[in-house]
Amino acid sequence: MKNLFGIDMLKFGLLGKKLGHSLSPFIHTLLFDASGITAEYKLYQTDDVTEFWQNADLDGFNVTIPYKVDIYNLCSDVHSSAANIGAVNCVDSRRVGYNTDVYGYTKSVAEVCDDFGAKVLLLGCGGAGSMVAKQYEGKNLVIAVRNATASKISSISKEFGGATVCDISQIPLQKYRLLCNATPVGMAGFEQKSPVGDDVICCADAVYDLIYNPQKTPLLSAAERLGKRCKNGLDMLVYQAAKSHKIWYGGEFEGSDIAEIIRLSAKELDKSC
Ligand code: NAP
Numbered sequence: 001m002k003n004l005f006g007i008d009m010l011k012f013g014l015l016g017k018k019l020g021h022s023l024s025p026f027i028h029t030l031l032f033d034a035s036g037i038t039a040e041y042k043l044y045q046t047d048d049v050t051e052f053w054q055n056a057d058l059d060g061f062n063v064t065i066p067y068k069v070d071i072y073n074l075c076s077d078v079h080s081s082a083a084n085i086g087a088v089n090c091v092d093s094r095r096v097g098y099n100t101d102v103y104g105y106t107k108s109v110a111e112v113c114d115d116f117g118a119k120v121l122l123l124g125c126g127g128a129g130s131m132v133a134k135q136y137e138g139k140n141l142v143i144a145v146r147n148a149t150a151s152k153i154s155s156i157s158k159e160f161g162g163a164t165v166c167d168i169s170q171i172p173l174q175k176y177r178l179l180c181n182a183t184p185v186g187m188a189g190f191e192q193k194s195p196v197g198d199d200v201i202c203c204a205d206a207v208y209d210l211i212y213n214p215q216k217t218p219l220l221s222a223a224e225r226l227g228k229r230c231k232n233g234l235d236m237l238v239y240q241a242a243k244s245h246k247i248w249y250g251g252e253f254e255g256s257d258i259a260e261i262i263r264l265s266a267k268e269l270d271k272s273c
Contacts, residue, residue: 005029010248011042011058012042013058013063014063015044015052015064017067019043022043023213023269024041024043025259026264032254034121047218053074059093059249060090060247062091064089069083074095077094077097078097079096089240090107090247092248098244098247100146100239101131104190104241105131109180109231112207113177114231118179119176120180121204122210123182123196124182125156125225128210129143133159138157141160143162143163143165144165146167148168148170152207153166153217166198170197173199173203180209181210183195186209186218187213194217194221201222204228206231208267208269212232212269214219215232224251234262237265238261
């Protein structure tokens with residue numbers, strides 16, 4: 001496909017089931033502009049992931065809920081970044097799968113806690129929570145889930161190197177270097193409350209919420225009130241997007257470009273609130 005000037009237009013996009021107000025086209029368009037690349041980034045919302053896989057004619061794409069594991073299983077090959085996680089969020093033109101969420105998370109969270117051997121309390125263990133759990137030492141990790149039955153506790157603990165697993169209503173009140181929220185509680189469209197009370201938040205030195213919409217969740221408001229270092233997941237979203245550009249066409253970005261894209265994304269989110 002060519003653009004108005006006869007230059008080949010690269011085609012990328014985001015695959016998901018419900019993409020309503022995704023910020024991804026906004027972020028990726030800024031990244032293409034910063035690279036001087038002529039490309040489009042469209043949303044591909046579908047209920048049939050196999051049909052998409054067979055018919056999509058793209059130079060690369062990202063994957064979001066609930067298809068990261070399906071695409072992992074469909075890929076011709078998976079890069080080590082995805083093999084460790086068992087989920088793919090970025091596919092290149094050869095249909096090789098990658099996981100750029102790991103890069104996005106580790107780079108983003110390092111601003112509030114850069115010790116991946118530290119005592120960490122993780123809330124939730126779905127797609128993103130599992131990725132987060134794999135970044136930490138199992139013996140120092142406490143994972144809080146809802147409806148924690150004995151078999152759920154045992155299987156999650158086994159999967160994450162002997163992590164302590166508990167019900168979210170019975171979190172051990174001990175010192176944590178980091179409290180990380182990987183549940184959707186507090187996200188736009190979900191219950192607007194903190195997933196844990198002040199008694200738990202008080203135990204942590206720093207609080208990280210993967211949610212970026214709203215930018216200040218009830219959890220982050222409480223953490224700020226209690227004087228904790230805290231951060232949302234907006235720059236994680238931008239970092240994982242930038243890493244996709246590196247994979248797709250070798251795109252590299254100056255720190256100042258990324259900082260500007262994070263600033264503009266925050267402004268764009270404010271507009272939609
Ligand atoms: P997911 O796969 O659906 O997992 C959600 C987890 O939260 C599950 O463990 C779920 O438990 C738990 N949960 C759901 N509702 C809960 C509640 N009311 N109380 C306690 N636990 C609850 O979702 P995900 O993909 O991991 O995403 C989680 C969050 O991270 C979302 O807010 C998403 O927007 C955010 N995220 C951000 C980025 C970023 O770039 N910043 C990237 C990925 C995800 P059950 O298993 O019992 O349902």
